[in-house]
Amino acid sequence: MDAKILIAQRVAQELKDGDLVNLGIGLPTLVAQFLPAGMRAFFQSENGLIGMQALAEKAAAFEDLTDAGGTPASFIPGAAAFDSVTSFGFIRGGHLDVTVLGGLQVDEAGQLANWMVPGKMVPGMGGAMDLVSGAKRVIVAMTHTAKGEAKIIRKCTLPITSVRRVDLIVTDMAVIEPTAEGLVLKEVAPGTAIEDVMAATEANLIIAADIREMSLSA
Amino acid sequence: MSKLTTLAAAVEKIPDGASVMIGGFMGGGSPHRLIAELVRQGKKNLAIIANDTARPGIGIGRLIDANAVVKLVTSHIGLNPETQKRMIAEEIEVELVPQGTLAERIRAGGTGLGGVITPTGVGTVVAEGKPTIEIDGETFLVEKPLKADFALIHAVRADLFGNLQYQLTARNFNPVMAMAGETVIAEADIVVPVGMIPPDHAETVGVVVDFLVARKG
Numbered sequence: 001m002d003a004k005i006l007i008a009q010r011v012a013q014e015l016k017d018g019d020l021v022n023l024g025i026g027l028p029t030l031v032a033q034f035l036p037a038g039m040r041a042f043f044q045s046e047n048g049l050i051g052m053q054a055l056a057e058k059a060a061a062f063e064d065l066t067d068a069g070g071t072p073a074s075f076i077p078g079a080a081a082f083d084s085v086t087s088f089g090f091i092r093g094g095h096l097d098v099t100v101l102g103g104l105q106v107d108e109a110g111q112l113a114n115w116m117v118p119g120k121m122v123p124g125m126g127g128a129m130d131l132v133s134g135a136k137r138v139i140v141a142m143t144h145t146a147k148g149e150a151k152i153i154r155k156c157t158l159p160i161t162s163v164r165r166v167d168l169i170v171t172d173m174a175v176i177e178p179t180a181e182g183l184v185l186k187e188v189a190p191g192t193a194i195e196d197v198m199a200a201t202e203a204n205l206i207i208a209a210d211i212r213e214m215s216l217s218a
Numbered sequence: 219m220s221k222l223t224t225l226a227a228a229v230e231k232i233p234d235g236a237s238v239m240i241g242g243f244m245g246g247g248s249p250h251r252l253i254a255e256l257v258r259q260g261k262k263n264l265a266i267i268a269n270d271t272a273r274p275g276i277g278i279g280r281l282i283d284a285n286a287v288v289k290l291v292t293s294h295i296g297l298n299p300e301t302q303k304r305m306i307a308e309e310i311e312v313e314l315v316p317q318g319t320l321a322e323r324i325r326a327g328g329t330g331l332g333g334v335i336t337p338t339g340v341g342t343v344v345a346e347g348k349p350t351i352e353i354d355g356e357t358f359l360v361e362k363p364l365k366a367d368f369a370l371i372h373a374v375r376a377d378l379f380g381n382l383q384y385q386l387t388a389r390n391f392n393p394v395m396a397m398a399g400e401t402v403i404a405e406a407d408i409v410v411p412v413g414m415i416p417p418d419h420a421e422t423v424g425v426v427v428d429f430l431v432a433r434k435g
Contacts, residue, residue: 025296046317047243047387063246064374064388069297070244070272073387081386083393084243084269085325088318092338122305122314123296125344126270130318133338163341 003143003172006189009034009216011100011141011170015041019097020090022046022131025069028100028141036217042076044096046127048087051079068127091127092134099135101128103142103169105156108203110165110178112140113158125161132162144171150202152176152183173197175214182206187214220378221430228403228429229255237265237366239324239395244270244297245277247388249372249405251433253277257284265289267324267366269317269391271301282310291364293317316344319361321394326363328397334361369399373422376406377413380427381420389421396422403429 008030015021015035022044023029032054035041045052047068053076055061061072090096105113112132115125132138145151152169169176174197175187185205188197190213198205229252232238242248256264257280266287272279281287282301291313295301305312315323322334335358339345349360371392373382382404384392396402404422409432 045387047246048389049387062386065386066244066246068244070246081389083384083389084317084321084391085394088321092318092336116314119306122302122312124270124292124294124314125316126294126296127317129316129342129344130338133340134318159343161342162338 004030006172006216007141007143007170010175010214011139012036013215013217014139014168015039015098017041020044020050020095022091022096022099022135024099024101024128026102028102029067029069031100031141044087044090045073046084046087046091048083049075049079049081050090051076088127088130091130094134094136096131096135098137098139099131100139100141101131103140103151104146105151105153105158106140106166106169106178107152107156108154108182110183111156111163112138112161112166113156114161116159118159128161132164132166137168138164138166140166140169142169142171144173144197145200150200153202154204173200176205184208185211187212189214221380221427222378222409223429223431225251225255225431226259228252228431229259231401231403231429232256232261232368234261235263235265236368237267239267239366239369239391239399240278241369241371241390241392241395242268242272242277243387243390245272245279247372247384247390247392248272248277249370249403250277251431252370252403252405253280256281256286261286263288265291267291267364269320270294271298273297274300291315291320293320314344320364321391323361323364324391324394324398327365328394331363333363335359336361365398365400367400369395369402371396371402371404371422371427373404373406375408375410375415376404376427376430377410377415377424378430379412380404380424380430381415382406382422382424382427383415383419384421393422396426401429402427403431405431405433407433
């Protein structure tokens with residue numbers, strides 16, 4: 001299975017009926033496709049809409065309705081639009097249940113770095129710093145390694161996004177929960193051994209007593 | 219009274235070196251005609267305050283392409299490699315601001331507040347050199363207000379007095395920037411006579427709008 005699809009499917013299991021959810025640009029956007037049947041989540045797009053959904057047909061594209069990446073989008077009945085001040089009021093104000101973000105690095109303290117590689121790549125933080133500071137639950141969705149390099153490391157070497165400890169890390173190899181004691185390895189992907197995960201991770205991992213195989217459906 | 223003017227006359231009021239807020243989010247809800255006219259008139263040394271610089275050839279990206287920008291206060295340039303290249307080459311001075319903080323700093327500038335007290339950015343490089351404050355045991359960052367010489371706004375509908383309405387995700391930074399520009403120029407898809415926008419539905423109040431440009435014509 002494609003690594004990104006696997007990650008998106010596993011993250012979708014974390015969402016609850018009625019949740020207000022913000023999905024980052026890229027991989028996290030895929031999560032919306034894998035919501036368990038019958039479940040309804042409200043997706044916020046930080047450019048000013050709650051109730052966004054993917055565009056069903058290209059012909060319906062409308063220039064004043066896009067997702068946060070600028071791609072034409074659509075909305076569900078009951079959706080509401082608002083300006084950027086209000087949008088970030090939802091995010092910082094404790095109204096957002098879950099944010100799913102990509103990551104460059106996560107460390108043993110559960111701190112995320114995802115907005116710049118000094119001198120090389122400077123996308124900027126966009127809404128990420130507000131999202132990590134303000135969402136009730138922060139889920140990092142990322143590939144376990146990048147070009148063979150570990151991304152789950154002892155201490156972030158890139159500028160961090162927030163001092164906050166993220167709540168869950170979902171990769172193509174594992175599900176890891178950052179806790180006050182350290183990073184707890186809770187699940188491994190189908191066909192992945194615990195030793196494989198350890199070898200691809202620089203940080204120390206605490207193996208959960210009830211470690212199990214990643215479940216991809218409810 | 220009518221604030222309607224021509225595209226060229228509106229943009230001629232903006233001198234080289236001006237600070238300019240521009241509404242829009244990845245090109246959506248940007249005043250595209252005003253941007254194109256800034257390029258056509260060959261403006262230089264602009265200090266732009268905007269959420270992002272869209273992509274090369276699109277929206278605010280066109281000002282980057284035209285080498286019209288020397289300073290940029292923004293939250294995200296990830297989809298415009300040209301802006302990143304010029305930032306790394308130190309051709310454009312870029313201040314990266316968390317998006318929610320950027321919105322609130324502009325709001326503070328336009329509404330007379332002395333700054334923004336936010337949890338966003340505490341303990342990160344964004345906090346370097348800035349004061350923090352403790353409130354009920356929690357640490358917050360103090361961020362300064364933002365104002366600009368000009369604000370360039372896109373609206374879906376305007377009356378001749380400058381009352382403005384927006385729609386969907388083309389709203390974004392437009393209403394808050396309309397309060398924070400010393401001179402406000404609005405570009406509207408549709409311009410209607412005064413009275414056609416009912417008082418309860420004027421999202422930006424016409425008193426802050428100085429000049430109005432129709433999207434077409």
